[in-house]
Amino acid sequence: MAEIKLNNLTKRWGDFVGVDDQSLHIKDREFLVLLGPSGCGKTTTMRMIAGLEDPTAGEIWIGDRMVNDDLPKDRDVAMVFQNYGLYPHMTIFENIAYPLRVRGVDKSEVKPRVEKAAEQVELTQFLDRKPKALSGGQRQRVALARAIVRTPKVFLMDEPLSNLDAKLRVTMRAELKHLSRELQITTVYVTHDQIEAMTLADRVAVMKHGVIQQLGTPDEIYNDPANLFVAGFIGSPAMNLINGSVRNGMFVTTGGTQLVKLDAADRAKAILGVRADDMQVHDAGQGDIDVTIYAFENTGESTLLTVQWGKQRVIARGDRHLRKDQDEVVGISLDPDHLYLFDPETEDRIRI
């Protein structure tokens, strides 16, 4: 059990900056999710914590010890690798048992612990096989079992569920959540699946180009995005971002439509953000504005309406029983309490 502190951590390869002068304080027992698009430096950050990559600059603290110069084996972390890193010449049992064996755990204790870990990831019947004889999802679960078989100071999990099918992913997600609450071990978890991030995390760090854009609870990240990137990255469907300007307390789209009242100072260029869920769909004439449906999708639990709005397309979420068709006209209204305004130049949030 330990907190992790990253102080001004930088990783450069030649001119290329992988992680750019980032500081992050992960609390003891916290479940922190690193979220961001491919190539933003999530794995790199994790590998530096594990000791597999030397930082170009900055400090890494685990507990009350600066571990920059410690070998991976001395950092007492367990890691699930993005590409599994299973030992191909060992059986699944031996794979899971390896961390126990090298750390000199008593022989009689190894078997029950391996079996318990295998059970937690639903792998019991594969223990005698070699990794080659498993599917991608099964291999990933072996990697997971190899990490949870031990009680380390820190768990590092690099997209541990990315290769599971949708159903198993939900089960394993719940299993992981349960496990992390039960074990109370500080966990850094990398994903680009935001549902995973939202459901598992105590706090989420959203990264882009090696820079943490925002650090906050899932709630804060979703409801109070710090900038355009976070706003656009979190949420499915992504937040609608509409170009326009603010004039006389109204947001006016680039096309000239006066859209919605805004309590903000005039500015020539602004981006309005609104989530699909914060728009209501009405019959034509009854909303703030009438629009034509570009595409109508029924997901089962709700409906998604892509509507044409001048030159821009916007997605609104409708009632699950709503039935419309392409080219029909509907009225749309925006929830004035859940609007976000951004500066298109700096991409920063403009508070309203």
Added chain:
Amino acid sequence: MRDNTLKYLLVLPAVVVVFATAIWPLIEAARLSFTVGRLNRPGSLEQYLGWENYTWAFLEEPAFWNSVWVTAVYTILTVGLTTIMALGLALLLAPGGRLRSSAQTLLILPFAMSPALIGVSFRFMFNPEFGLFDAFFGVLIPPLADVSWLADPNLAFAVVVMADVWGWIPFLTLVLIGGLASVPRDTVEAAQVDGASGWRVFRDITLPQLGPVLAVVIILKSIFSLKTFDQVFMLTNGGPGTATQTLSHYIYFNGMKYGQIGYSAAVAWLMVIPMIFLTYAYAKFVFRKN
């Protein structure tokens, strides 16, 4: 059908070449091994003798057994030393190792030299009057200052082994670097995070995955060690006495120097037997299916 004809036509030249340069000489040698086969006695190449050449080697010739012994010790020593040293070097030079640089390019140099050239240069190096190594060892280990390396049976043997190990390390190192590069890096990293020390990572993760390549290296080197001739010929010519006379050298000596073609053919065929085993093992590892 036409595809098949073409297929056979395309491999035909290769088959002809192999037959002419390898299979035919083997058959001819087998035939000669059952004849009196003396170069200075006309007609003796057709004079049938039965198994006598073989029994002669086994029962009447201490020199044969000496060369078997020399070859065996030589093979074990050179294979062992070369493999261990090449593996050590490969670990240092492999991607992620400690010494990676232009050192890799430099490494190939000794292998570019022919074995005969290595023999000649080592003879110079150990020359009692102006040899570099001779002086070097003399300074390093004073009791060795006055010895004449190539005149002492044991030291001469050591020199032959050294020359061979020196000549072979580069190639085997390169092969092993290739092997190490094919060991997935994340398995090594996973083991490091799991808590394994450098030595345990090597023992538990790297070595088992390097196994097949290592086997190929050992078998290949064994084949070449068993048939060593050039260095011995240039360096010691089998001497002093017969202290460094390998089987190949013994065969050459009897065949070319004494003209006992039948007898040397028999000994050569005795050498073919372990070679077949090794070649079979080699092919098994190289063409092994996953």
